[in-house]
Amino acid sequence: MTPQNILLIPKIERGIVIDHIPAGLGIRVMALIGRWPELEDAVVTLGLNYKSTRMGRKDMIKLQAGPLPPRLLQMLALVCAGVTIKRIDRFEVVEKVVVQVPELFDNLARCINPNCITNAEPHVATRFRRIESGSRYFKCAHCERVCSLDELAGHLKA
Ligand SMILES: [Zn+2]
Known part of the structure; x- marks a missing residue:
């Protein structure tokens, strides 16, 4: 050994x-x-x-x-x-x-935009879509704020 x-x-x-x-x-x-x-x-x-x-x-x-x-x-x-x-x-x-970065994150993380509807109305599910294949950036389906993978990882839902 x-x-x-x-x-x-x-x-x-x-x-x-x-x-x-x-x-x-x-x-x-x-x-x-x-x-x-x-x-x-x-x-x-x-x-x-x-x-x-x-x-x-x-x-x-x-x-x-x-x-x-x-x-x-x-x-x-x-x-x-x-x-x-x-x-x-x-x-x-x-x-x-x-484990790959997916194209879509459904209701896993909170939006980093404090004014996003999903932060005002917590029952509204969040959705983030990858801005392009291979990217580490995602766009909020509600407010269109672009969030990095690291930002989303720092805002995991409970
Ligand atoms: Zn948002």
């Missing part, structure tokens, strides 16, 4: 690995996971600051739980697009998905 192998967090027999989380965001992702009562009893391992050839440093989370709720996946796309979700069965990776 090389020293790097020894540092890896233990393999799980069955569950989900969220890999390639940008270093520093692991705690934030843990907080998001904590919003889901059905994941409350899951055994979770949080690894911070692993060496990564691709990213320099990365965080990683292993959950002994079933598939992640779709809304959690959408929030991950907002907060840390590019993470890899691996499904593990019998210690093997049986499915691997890279």
Whole structure:
């Protein structure tokens, strides 16, 4: 075993690995996971600051739980697009998905425009559409304010 192998967090027999989380965001992702009562009893391992050839440093989370709720996946796309979700069965990776930035975010984040109708009337669902393919900017469907991915990630809905 090389020293790097020894540092890896233990393999799980069955569950989900969220890999390639940008270093520093692991705690934030843990907080998001904590919003889901059905994941409350899951055994979770949080690894911070692993060496990564691709990213320099990365965080990683292993959950002994079933598939992640779709809304959690959408929030991950907002907060840390590019993470890899691996499904593990019998210690093997049986499915691997890279979380992409979608074209549309439905009711996931609040608008950064304080005068937007969605802030005055919280029951009005928010919708942000990507301004063009590959962009990290989104336009509010209500007030047309353009928000960056980071701004939306900072305004997640409860
Ligand atoms: Zn708006």
